[in-house]
Amino acid sequence: MRLRSLPRSSLDALVVVRIEATKGGKTRTVYPPLSLIDRTLAYAREERAVIVRxxxxxxxDYAEPxxxxxxxxxxxxxxxxxxxxxxAAAGTAGVTASFHALRHTFATAMLRFLQRRAQDEPELNPLLTLxxxxxxxxLSTTAIYLRVLATDLTLVESSVDELYGALLQ
Known part of the structure; x- marks a missing residue:
């Protein structure tokens, strides 16, 4: 991530950050939480500035990157x-994780959120928005997340049925 791609403040309702060097050489747009923008700007103003000094x-002949x-x-x-x-952090936490898994988790959670919003806003198309x-x-790449949600919901339904079935016997 480049310093120039950071917003100057987090006062906007939605902060958009463009990432230039990504998989496939594409420019990506990410929507980080405002609290993360604030913390990153504080790091740049304070800790990063000390490192540069x-x-x-x-x-x-130091040239600031x-x-x-x-x-x-x-x-x-x-x-x-x-x-x-x-x-290393994932290992310390005792979990298996990857950046792709984080993206997948974000996409699934965002699709769930958009589907709930679409109940009140019929003009919203969750899959196109995602x-x-x-x-x-x-769009077929994005549709993969629909299958994940369907599988996930089926698992939840069967778990609830099994749980209640055991309780009612």
């Missing part, structure tokens, strides 16, 4: 390093 003191997150030496943290940090949010060129 130190790097400039150590190296007269556009990366949001920096190492203690003042270099941008690579995508590979972020992946390693994420894997397609735009995820940046999918083809």
């Amino acid at each position: 130190r790097a400039k003191l150590r190296h007269a 556009d990366a949001v997150f920096l190492t203690e030496a003042g270099r941008g943290i690579s995508a590979r390093r972020v992946g390693a940090m994420f894997a 397609q735009v949010v995820l940046g999918h060129a083809d």
Whole structure:
């Protein structure tokens, strides 16, 4: 993520951040929570600024990178390093996780949310909205999440039936 892609404040109701270097070289749009934007801006203003000042003191020819997150030496943290940090955190937490799984979880939760909203707003098409949010060129890619929800709901229904069945016997 580039420093210039961060919004200047989180005062808007919806913050849009464009990520330039993504899978397939596409530009992606993400919608982070306002609290995350606030924390990231605070990091850039405070901690990142200290790192840059130190790097400039150590190296007269230091050129500040556009990366949001920096190492203690003042270099941008690579995508590979972020992946390693994420894997280490997941391991420490004792969970299996990946960035793709996080995206999938977001997409499924967003689709559920949009489906609930569509009950009050009939003009809202949850799947088309999700397609735009995820940046999918083809609607069939987004439709995969419908199958996941259907499977998930079937599992919930069967679990509830089994639970109540056991209680009623």
